[in-house]
Amino acid sequence: MNEQNIRRENGIIEGNPAIEEVQNAVGRKVKRNYRGGKYRRPLQERIEFLRKKSEGGMALPYIAEKMNMTYISVYCIAREHNIVINNNDLTSDEIDNIREKAGRKYKKINEGIDSGESLEKIAKRGTFGRGCRPVSREMVNIYIRATGQYNYWKACKEKRRKRGKLLKEFNLEDRSNIIIYLKNLIEESLASDSVPWEEKMAAICILKRKRIILNGREHKNIPSRNIVRLFRIYKKGMDEGKKYTLNEMSQKSGLHSASESRNLLGRVGLKALNATRTNNRYSESVKKALRNSADLPISDSDLAYFLGIKDSPMQQYRGNSPFNENRTIRPGNMKAISYEKASKIYEAIDAGFTLEETAEYSNSQLKAVNYVLENRSELEKILINVLHRLYPERNIINPYQ
Known part of the structure; x- marks a missing residue:
């Protein structure tokens, strides 16, 4: 067996620019199936499995779970073998679940995606992986596409552009004008039937805080997207009968503690899904x-x-x-x-x-x-x-x- 076959048998990939980018980012060799062991599928079998599932319309994150591989590894294999995967029609709940499974090491990248930043700005947010190597824009691009967040990222970029345009139309020295205008927009959205329930609840929370989160000030406040995510998780729990704890909802929505979730829910008269205390004084x-x-x-x-x-x-x-x-x-x-x-x-x-x-x-x-x-x-x-x-x-x- 020659050296190339030996290296392929060990699951190590070389010569592919995209995968070498991943290798440089995480500071180690990327394997076809890093959880592999003696039961891992042969290379060609994994490729055929990936091709079959992609033709059936399955999104990449779900294929990666079935193959017992990381999202990025599966994406790189698909790109290397020209396998097209429909990965841009994921819902907000699906993206939240994918982020949770991907792990906290992607937290800074996810924050940049939520803010609608460019690939370069997201890459400058910090390091990634065990090797603590700097993140490149290509690494960010691979992660966004591999996790199905491309359309979501583009939508966040458009919101960021519109927000910047809006702020330029006002006299930035008179912040009260901006706040009054934004409050009026929020109150108009509350009266609209097309606005989702979780966004209405988040709007009420923001109004009650009496401080609007402006561009460049979010690090001193709870980002509005996290508040929306909290109420989305809360609604999902109500619809599916799942009694999420305050800690679970805080972790899933990006909040720091259970007390933050409790306070935000309390602002709109809601209590924890797992609350057992009831008051029978009233009919x-x-x-x-x-x-x-x-x-x-x-x-x-x-x-x-x-x-x-x-x-x-x-x-x-x-x-x-x-x-x-x-x-x-x-x-x-x-x-x-x-x-x-x-x-x-x-x-x-x-x-x-x-x-x-x-x-x-x-x-x-x-x-x-x-x-x-x-x-x-x-x-x-x-x-x-x-x-x-x-x-x-x-x-x-x-x-x-």
Whole structure:
């Protein structure tokens, strides 16, 4: 047996520029099947298996798993033997799973892909592999194509280009203009039916943080793409009945800790999928009303009054609203007036009470009663809308129950 056959029998490849690039990047020889052992397939059999599966439409990552080989090794073999693999129609969930299986050594490359950076910029992010050798743009290109992220990377590049163009249209010295504009865009997306659920939830989180992540500032915040990924994983768990722990969701979405996941979920009134504690104080109809009340401009105590319940555990079901900073009536230099008191004032006046009796019944000052009555046309609409939302099956015509 000559030297070339001996080297092929040992699974070592030489003479192919793409594979030599991989060898240089990881600092060691790339084998046809580095997990091989005595049961590995002969070279020609692996090539035929790869060709057959690619013709059947199977994506490269799944072929690599069946061949017990790395994505990059299979990609290089396919390119060497002119085997075309359809590898660009993977879903976001599939890409997340592939990244997880590829390992943490690709973390910096994945971050560059998410940011829509060029191959050169991604390559400058750091080292790769056990040999800690610098990453080349060709190595990045191979990884992107081998893991089916090419279309996703191109989409991220286009978003980056549009974001840069948008920022140039504004006066960068006046950051408030940019933030107001971006907040308006987010609120418009929340009203659209075409926006996926996970992106809407992420938008609510960003609005509630009251800080928009701008280009070049993401290292000081949680990147919005990680927030979207968290809610995508959460929705997948709900749909498939999988009870992911907070740690699992944090690892899959690129967050640093379970507490980050808990805080982000809590901002929109969600709890962990594996939570076992339940609160049976409320009926299902009351729980539903609480979950639908996040954007109502009333406080927890006011809401508890209209539902006839205690407000102590209400936050578990209601969550917080990013849209309403003022949950009480604020009449200038007077003390804030709750919507509960306003409702009682209208109820008493309609029942024929005097102003003094109304003030006593609602536990309010006389000037507060006068203010509520003077602004009845405006406040009455708010109260009726609140009652409509809480009791959609009822015919609400008055600002009280």
